[in-house]
Amino acid sequence: xxxxxxIAIIVTVVGASTPILIxxxxxxxxxxxxxxxxxxEGMMLVGAIAAFIxxxxxxxxxxxxxxxxxxxxxxxLIFGFLTLSLSANQTATxxxxxxxxxxxxxxxxxxxxxxxVTLLGPLFPAEIATHPVWRVLFGYSxxxxxxxxxxxxxxxxxxxxxxxxxxxxxGENDLSAHSIGYSVVGVRYAAVAFGGAMAGIAGACxxxxxxxxxAERMTAGRGWIAVALVVFASWKPFRLLAGAYLFGxxxxxELYAKAGGxxxxxxxxxxxxxxxxxxxxxxxxxxxxxxxxSSNAPACLGRxxxxxN
Amino acid sequence: xxxxxxxxxxxxxxxxxxxxxxxSFAVKxxxxxxxxxxxxxxxSTLVKMIYGIMQPDAGEIAWDGQVVNVxxxxxxxxxxxxxxxxxxxxxxxxxxxxxxxxxMDAKIPARELEARxxxxxxxxxLLLDPHRTVATLSVGERQRxxxxxxLLLDPKLLIMDEPTSVLTPQEVEQxxxxxxxxxxxxxxxxYISHKLHEIKALCDTATILRGGKLVDTCDPRQETSRSMAxxxxxxxxxxxxxxxxxxxxxxxLVVSRLSTRKTGHFDVPVDDVSFTVRAGExxxxxxxxGNGQNALLDALSGEIIGDDKDAVTIDGYxxxxxxxxxxxxxxxxxxxxERNGHAAIGDFSLSDNSVLTARDRLGMVMLGxxxxxxxxxxxxxxxxxxxxxxxxxxxxAGSLSGGNLQKYIMGREILQKPSVLVxxxxxxxxxxxxxxxxxxxxxxxxxxxxxxxVISQDLDELLALCDMLAVINLGHLSPAxxxxxxxxxxxxxxxxxxxxxxxxxDAVPA
Numbered sequence: 123x124x125x126x127x128x129i130a131i132i133v134t135v136v137g138a139s140t141p142i143l144i145x146x147x148x149x150x151x152x153x154x155x156x157x158x159x160x161x162x163e164g165m166m167l168v169g170a171i172a173a174f175i176x177x178x179x180x181x182x183x184x185x186x187x188x189x190x191x192x193x194x195x196x197x198x199l200i201f202g203f204l205t206l207s208l209s210a211n212q213t214a215t216x217x218x219x220x221x222x223x224x225x226x227x228x229x230x231x232x233x234x235x236x237x238x239v240t241l242l243g244p245l246f247p248a249e250i251a252t253h254p255v256w257r258v259l260f261g262y263s264x265x266x267x268x269x270x271x272x273x274x275x276x277x278x279x280x281x282x283x284x285x286x287x288x289x290x291x292x293g294e295n296d297l298s299a300h301s302i303g304y305s306v307v308g309v310r311y312a313a314v315a316f317g318g319a320m321a322g323i324a325g326a327c328x329x330x331x332x333x334x335x336x337a338e339r340m341t342a343g344r345g346w347i348a349v350a351l352v353v354f355a356s357w358k359p360f361r362l363l364a365g366a367y368l369f370g371x372x373x374x375x376e377l378y379a380k381a382g383g384x385x386x387x388x389x390x391x392x393x394x395x396x397x398x399x400x401x402x403x404x405x406x407x408x409x410x411x412x413x414x415x416s417s418n419a420p421a422c423l424g425r426x427x428x429x430x431n
Numbered sequence: 432x433x434x435x436x437x438x439x440x441x442x443x444x445x446x447x448x449x450x451x452x453x454x455s456f457a458v459k460x461x462x463x464x465x466x467x468x469x470x471x472x473x474x475s476t477l478v479k480m481i482y483g484i485m486q487p488d489a490g491e492i493a494w495d496g497q498v499v500n501v502x503x504x505x506x507x508x509x510x511x512x513x514x515x516x517x518x519x520x521x522x523x524x525x526x527x528x529x530x531x532x533x534x535m536d537a538k539i540p541a542r543e544l545e546a547r548x549x550x551x552x553x554x555x556x557l558l559l560d561p562h563r564t565v566a567t568l569s570v571g572e573r574q575r576x577x578x579x580x581x582l583l584l585d586p587k588l589l590i591m592d593e594p595t596s597v598l599t600p601q602e603v604e605q606x607x608x609x610x611x612x613x614x615x616x617x618x619x620x621x622y623i624s625h626k627l628h629e630i631k632a633l634c635d636t637a638t639i640l641r642g643g644k645l646v647d648t649c650d651p652r653q654e655t656s657r658s659m660a661x662x663x664x665x666x667x668x669x670x671x672x673x674x675x676x677x678x679x680x681x682x683x684l685v686v687s688r689l690s691t692r693k694t695g696h697f698d699v700p701v702d703d704v705s706f707t708v709r710a711g712e713x714x715x716x717x718x719x720x721g722n723g724q725n726a727l728l729d730a731l732s733g734e735i736i737g738d739d740k741d742a743v744t745i746d747g748y749x750x751x752x753x754x755x756x757x758x759x760x761x762x763x764x765x766x767x768x769e770r771n772g773h774a775a776i777g778d779f780s781l782s783d784n785s786v787l788t789a790r791d792r793l794g795m796v797m798l799g800x801x802x803x804x805x806x807x808x809x810x811x812x813x814x815x816x817x818x819x820x821x822x823x824x825x826x827x828a829g830s831l832s833g834g835n836l837q838k839y840i841m842g843r844e845i846l847q848k849p850s851v852l853v854x855x856x857x858x859x860x861x862x863x864x865x866x867x868x869x870x871x872x873x874x875x876x877x878x879x880x881x882x883x884x885v886i887s888q889d890l891d892e893l894l895a896l897c898d899m900l901a902v903i904n905l906g907h908l909s910p911a912x913x914x915x916x917x918x919x920x921x922x923x924x925x926x927x928x929x930x931x932x933x934x935x936x937d938a939v940p941a
Contacts, residue, residue: 287533301516420524
């Protein structure tokens with residue numbers, strides 16, 4: 123393997139991992155607050171179509187990201203209203219949200235397929251962004267740096283700030299948090315909205331970063347991988363980073379296998395394509411066997427908050 | 432000097448219940464004031480209004496002579512009201528320091544907070560490592576967190592809701608020392624309990640509630656435990672009646688080298704437990720909560736099945752490899768601690784709940800079909816014999832109050848006339864009148880020749896009820912000895928994990 127190839131692989135892996143990392147970072151905060159939102163895939167699709175239409179109409183990438191985040195928040199608030207205000211079952215509501223997001227994005231995207239837009243370019247000046255070596259550090263778009271910054275920010279928020287402590291407390295024991303006088307529903311709404319914004323931005327990565335067009339279901343199950351990744355990372359932000367790049371690597375392998383040639387094509391590309399999902403299942407099984415890892419889960423995860431008074 | 436806290440005409444109504452009816456009383460500065468009453472008498476509702484968790488429908492609360500409106504717990508803490516809850520509002524996965532920080536309204540830097548915590552701990556002798564994770568602490572240590580948290584706010588009134596129900600006698604003494612020290616410095620204490628000897632030992636004044644109404648305010652040192660209990664339940668208290676000249680039969684339940692595996696993260700398994708219960712004997716197992724009682728009950732009832740068939744035997748018949756159904760068929764019935772969801776299914780009718788445990792012993796199922804007539808008749812008998820307040824066999828278990836559900840569950844098992852009955856916390860949350868009835872039923876069942884195992888944290892209950900007593904600590908069972916020759920101090924030491932003191936000359940090999 124030449125250094126050029128390694129750099130090319132790293133750049134591709136980072137790009138492919140970014141949407142998963144962003145969505146998973148959001149979901150981690152949501153789950154830390156004790157809410158299981160399985161609608162990540164749906165919110166990502168809504169974010170993707172919002173970003174695409176904005177970009178198509180205005181040509182402004184950053185406006186597209188902002189509106190994708192807003193669309194993600196709006197979608198997540200449907201989930202929030204049902205599960206937090208009406209105490210609906212979180213698993214069923216999350217699944218329904220994904221179905222809704224899939225259908226809604228397809229409807230909104232009618233007539234937009236096969237219309238090209240431009241990808242979001244690198245953040246840094248071209249001289250350094252296209253440098254054969256330095257592009258491994260400086261050759262990415264703003265979304266990539268954003269994803270890394272958010273991992274650090276979320277770690278710092280959860281570990282070091284009082285608001286983060288309250289959020290963890292709400293996820294750990296909602297009734298106690300309530301009896302001390304914290305607003306459980308308020309904290310959870312904020313977390314769900316943050317998760318929605320992150321999922322929306324993650325969705326925006328697809329037309330802005332990966333394929334410059336709109337296609338129905340273009341997120342292709344990455345939202346589910348993000349949900350699995352949170353468990354895989356035992357709710358720890360930096361493990362999330364490692365996990366996301368691992369998944370990104372496996373997905374990149376598929377591309378190289380498809381392109382043909384080399385030792386990767388020994389394994390059929392369909393199997394490569396299935397590999398991230400197989401890894402997800404394997405990881406979930408492993409974690410269920412190793413009880414200590416799953417005991418790190420927020421104690422109230424997925425349970426509706428029903429105060430007695 | 433004005434009263435620290437004065438309640439006038441406090442009334443609170445819930446759908447179908449008048450929880451507090453025109454309650455008025457006052458607490459002086461530096462006074463330790465008991466709030467006494469049965470479960471459901473309205474004590475908890477009352478203090479929730481003082482602490483701002485609920486709002487009264489009528490009446491007013493005065494603080495240092497000023498009428499105040501306590502809209503939420505934050506407002507209460509601002510006034511100087513601290514509260515230690517019966518069910519701790521702690522976060523198991525967080526550290527002691529983080530837990531305390533969550534209870535503080537002002538944002539204090541972690542280092543400064545830690546210094547203040549250490550200062551409070553030293554002043555009152557409440558020792559704890561601020562960096563330990565709560566999940567690794569004992570119940571007594573957890574309570575200390577709650578107390579430290581309340582004391583950091585320099586409270587002028589500290590509300591303690593049933594603080595001793597989870598403590599060993601020694602821990603109770605330590606707690607009382609702290610409370611007396613606080614009161615001497617002018618902090619008023621509102622002490623909620625139904626343990627009369629504690630109130631006599633600690634409190635200056637007692638306010639007694641019954642059915643939401645204030646019955647009496649008295650000086651507990653001038654009263655007897657009995658006179659206060661009778662005010663509390665509003666009727667004469669019945670003593671347990673034992674038939675004279677009772678003799679124990681042959682060994683009935685023999686447990687030998689029973690162990691369970693550790694399953695969950697915070698689960699305490701039982702380790703090499705052996706004991707024998709004779710026919711007609713009531714065998715008590717004392718211990719602080721979370722020392723393996725749940726695992727022991729599950730291993731005896733058959734929910735946990737071991738690999739040694741002789742670990743549990745009745746009349747020599749090995750039950751060790753049988754599940755709950757098999758053991759019930761051979762006469763071993765069990766009542767777990769958790770009533771709703773474990774002992775009974777809340778959404779099922781009482782009648783259906785009877786089918787779940789009595790179907791084989793009482794022939795409620797024929798060829799796979801439920802004989803609902805038999806189930807209804809039996810459930811009706813349970814309701815009548817144990818004075819369960821329910822509309823009938825068709826009421827759902829979840830619609831009953833905790834105490835009534837417990838009466839139903841105890842009745843459902845006792846009326847099956849099991850040859851061995853294992854019960855955990857038989858009177859937990861049950862009022863004194865009903866508790867006396869349950870105790871009497873257990874004594875009668877033993878008199879009829881059954882062997883009974885009672886697992887309880889309530890030492891008074893065990894001392895009144897049992898013939899033999901052993902203590903469980905971290906999954907180990909101490910040797911058993913007759914209740915007559917045992918002192919509360921010794922039991923307390925064993926509950927706290929000090930072994931060896933009971934292996935004296937009169938200890939009976941288990």
